Amino acid sequence: MNNYTKNIRKISSNLLEDGRVDLVLGFKRGTLPMASVPGIARTPEEAQGFVWDTNCRLNLANYITDQKEKIGIIAKGCDSRNIVNHIMENKIPRDQVYIIGVPCTGMVDKNRIRALLDDEIKEFKEEGEVILIRGAGQERVLDKEAYLRDNCKICTHRNPVIHDDLVGALVKEQKIEDPFRDVAAIEAMEGEERWNHFEGLLSNCIRCYACRNACPLCYCPACFVDESKPQWIGKGQDPTDIRTFHFLRAYHCAGRCTDCGACEEACPMDIQVRDFTRKLVKDSFEIYGWEPGLTLDRRPPLETFKPEDSDKFIK
Amino acid sequence: MKIIKIDKNDWTRGIDKSRETYQLFGPVTDSGQSIFKQLDKNAYPEMGGTNSVMSPKSVLFPQTEKILAASLDASMENHHIMQRPAADYSRRAVIGIRPYDAKAVRLVKLNFDTADYRDPYWCDAHGATTFVGLAVNQPSAVDFSISMGSGPFGEEGLDVLLVDLEDHYLAKVLTPKGGAYLSDAGFDAAAETDASLTTIETMQLAAEAAITTTVPTDRLQEKALLDLHGAPFWEDLAFTCINCGTCTFVCPTCWCFDIQDETKGKSTSRFRNWDTCMSPLFTLHGSGHNPRGKKTQRVRQRFMHKLKYFLDKYDQGTMCVGCGRCVEKCPVNIDIRSICSTMNAYDPKDVA
Numbered sequence: 001m002n003n004y005t006k007n008i009r010k011i012s013s014n015l016l017e018d019g020r021v022d023l024v025l026g027f028k029r030g031t032l033p034m035a036s037v038p039g040i041a042r043t044p045e046e047a048q049g050f051v052w053d054t055n056c057r058l059n060l061a062n063y064i065t066d067q068k069e070k071i072g073i074i075a076k077g078c079d080s081r082n083i084v085n086h087i088m089e090n091k092i093p094r095d096q097v098y099i100i101g102v103p104c105t106g107m108v109d110k111n112r113i114r115a116l117l118d119d120e121i122k123e124f125k126e127e128g129e130v131i132l133i134r135g136a137g138q139e140r141v142l143d144k145e146a147y148l149r150d151n152c153k154i155c156t157h158r159n160p161v162i163h164d165d166l167v168g169a170l171v172k173e174q175k176i177e178d179p180f181r182d183v184a185a186i187e188a189m190e191g192e193e194r195w196n197h198f199e200g201l202l203s204n205c206i207r208c209y210a211c212r213n214a215c216p217l218c219y220c221p222a223c224f225v226d227e228s229k230p231q232w233i234g235k236g237q238d239p240t241d242i243r244t245f246h247f248l249r250a251y252h253c254a255g256r257c258t259d260c261g262a263c264e265e266a267c268p269m270d271i272q273v274r275d276f277t278r279k280l281v282k283d284s285f286e287i288y289g290w291e292p293g294l295t296l297d298r299r300p301p302l303e304t305f306k307p308e309d310s311d312k313f314i315k
Numbered sequence: 316m317k318i319i320k321i322d323k324n325d326w327t328r329g330i331d332k333s334r335e336t337y338q339l340f341g342p343v344t345d346s347g348q349s350i351f352k353q354l355d356k357n358a359y360p361e362m363g364g365t366n367s368v369m370s371p372k373s374v375l376f377p378q379t380e381k382i383l384a385a386s387l388d389a390s391m392e393n394h395h396i397m398q399r400p401a402a403d404y405s406r407r408a409v410i411g412i413r414p415y416d417a418k419a420v421r422l423v424k425l426n427f428d429t430a431d432y433r434d435p436y437w438c439d440a441h442g443a444t445t446f447v448g449l450a451v452n453q454p455s456a457v458d459f460s461i462s463m464g465s466g467p468f469g470e471e472g473l474d475v476l477l478v479d480l481e482d483h484y485l486a487k488v489l490t491p492k493g494g495a496y497l498s499d500a501g502f503d504a505a506a507e508t509d510a511s512l513t514t515i516e517t518m519q520l521a522a523e524a525a526i527t528t529t530v531p532t533d534r535l536q537e538k539a540l541l542d543l544h545g546a547p548f549w550e551d552l553a554f555t556c557i558n559c560g561t562c563t564f565v566c567p568t569c570w571c572f573d574i575q576d577e578t579k580g581k582s583t584s585r586f587r588n589w590d591t592c593m594s595p596l597f598t599l600h601g602s603g604h605n606p607r608g609k610k611t612q613r614v615r616q617r618f619m620h621k622l623k624y625f626l627d628k629y630d631q632g633t634m635c636v637g638c639g640r641c642v643e644k645c646p647v648n649i650d651i652r653s654i655c656s657t658m659n660a661y662d663p664k665d666v667a
Contacts, residue, residue, distance in 0.1 A: 030648035030650075031642065031648060031650045031652070031653065032456070032457070032642070032643065032648060035648040037555065037647045037648040038555045038647055039555060040551070040554055040555070058646065058647065062557065063554075063555075119365075119453070120365075120455055120456050122456065200346060201346075203345065203346055204345060204346050204348050204350070206369070206378065206560075206564050207560070208559045208560035208561045208564050208591070209559050209560060210557065210559035210560075210561050210646050212559075213557040213558055213559040213646075214557050214559070214646055222595070226594065226595060226596050228596060228599070234575065234577055235573065235575050235588050236378070236379035236575060236577075236586050236588045237378050237379040237588070238379070265646065266557065266559065266561075266646035268368065268561045268564075268565060268644040268646075269346075269348055269368065270347060270348065
């Protein structure tokens with residue numbers, strides 16, 4: 001058992017034992033290899049089921065919206081940024097969450113790893129920064145860093161930005177030369193090529209809304225696609241309606257998206273959902289110098305107004 | 316029992332020949348995903364692949380289907396009168412459907428083709444379709460089809476069962492419809508029946524032995540419905556569910572749909588779309604009341620429908636065929652295998 005897992009269990013059971021929280025949100029072992037999935041513990045015994053590995057891809061901040069109980073939550077860098085978002089957006093008060101921070105060295109891309117074997121992965125093991133996968137007749141040893149998810153590769157906030165406890169020493173933050181290379185590549189496309197790029201992304205969308213539902217930002221009591229009185233968009237497979245959903249969802253995340261990658265992790269059709277939000281991450285950084293979820297002390301640019309704003313349209 | 320031997324060198328020629336008399340559907344890779352769809356002129360079913368992400372249910376039950384249409388132009392005859400639009404129900408064949416998915420078609424039929432109601436869209440499509448199945452030689456780790464009354468070589472719902480033997484297929488002709496397809500494709504080399512059946516049986520036993528997951532269902536029927544409904548485990552089980560529609564959309568037996576009217580210019584259409592019991596809109600009444608307003612109630616609905624209500628209503632087993640798609644695709648790995656076991660073992664006396 002790795003030290004993170006050991007410490008997560010220890011800290012969680014102490015919190016539950018002392019009655020400082022009603023429940024702890026963490027990751028538990030799923031029923032498939034490479035599935036570490038959200039789980040809760042209400043007793044110190046249940047906390048012994050928590051694990052930590054490089055498959056904890058989802059974002060647990062997704063589960064704390066409007067909760068009434070006192071919650072302990074395991075938070076890697078991106079989760080912690082979404083907890084900050086939640087506090088800023090009044091979805092939960094700061095003192096209602098006890099943040100158990102996890103300095104993170106990135107989560108692996110399960111699809112790229114799966115593609116390495118001809119058949120299914122039967123076993124996945126992780127020792128430090130090395131990964132072992134085993135199929136029916138094959139075995140591979142992998143360097144974890146080479147198989148990180150795209151968002152983890154360019155992450156510059158691996159350490160929790162806010163925490164009440166830590167499960168290990170802080171890790172070194174990455175220096176990324178050109179974090180928006182992916183966006184620049186799409187920006188460089190001609191109109192038609194760019195259109196086709198996004199059309200291609202959406203060709204298999206089944207509108208299950210897993211991307212939206214896995215996203216901590218998407219907490220509206222009624223999403224615009226679900227509204228029926230009035231109804232804003234069609235509910236079938238018409239490409240216009242599918243596009244509308246994805247474009248509007250992305251815009252709702254402007255200045256809020258932490259690029260945690262939960263949308264892509266959840267998508268059953270492996271759509272690169274981040275291609276819709278990344279441009280907005282870039283713009284909010286380049287125009288406003290804003291990276292969401294880093295501080296409780298500054299309001300997000302899209303909800304503030306300054307009389308000396310240089311843009312004319314706002315005056 | 317007639318068995319045809321199909322040399323794989325003749326396969327594409329036969330598929331092409333059958334295009335003259337059938338619309339073909341099969342598994343193809345689209346943007347990296349294996350899905351069932353109508354095959355383009357130059358496309359062939361990908362027979363070697365693993366389980367398709369999307370089941371073939373869309374062949375009979377498209378995710379969006381226009382069911383009625385009308386003109387709103389007052390100068391037109393029959394304007395404002397909704398009528399069924401013309402659709403192509405000429406012969407179609409689904410190539411490479413897996414046995415558990417064919418079993419799923421049979422289960423869906425129980426709902427769409429009853430003594431009281433007959434869904435004309437589904438039934439017409441079903442009547443036009445020949446199911447050419449492919450036995451599963453190497454079941455996936457999430458395959459629990461045997462527990463759910465199907466199996467890697469199950470024949471229920473199929474017209475032909477193909478068994479892959481490296482350089483050739485053995486085709487078991489299960490119905491006259493199946494025989495007609497093979498004959499149109501020019502596959503007519505009869506194989507020696509007894510020897511072929513022995514070969515197939517050996518492979519079947521090996522494939523069945525490779526499925527190690529057993530999910531008990533034997534006690535579901537005897538449970539009191541309200542006991543299961545009121546069981547305490549639903550709350551915790553639902554906690555991690557994010558309430559997306561993935562499980563229901565990848566499921567070969569989920570048949571719920573929603574009706575939508577869309578008007579554009581001078582024409583109006585009525586569509587039906589796949590619905591999902593995970594959605595907060597599912598069963599939302601016009602009054603604003605929703606009997607399943609909470610996530611826990613919706614999660615419970617899905618499993619109770621599959622593993623209890625259906626069983627009680629039709630006495631034809633569970634409404635799950637054990638394909639494993641939902642297990643694999645659920646973003647938070649909610650596993651119907653363990654839920655079924657929990658339900659099967661549940662005794663309210665233990666809780667008190």
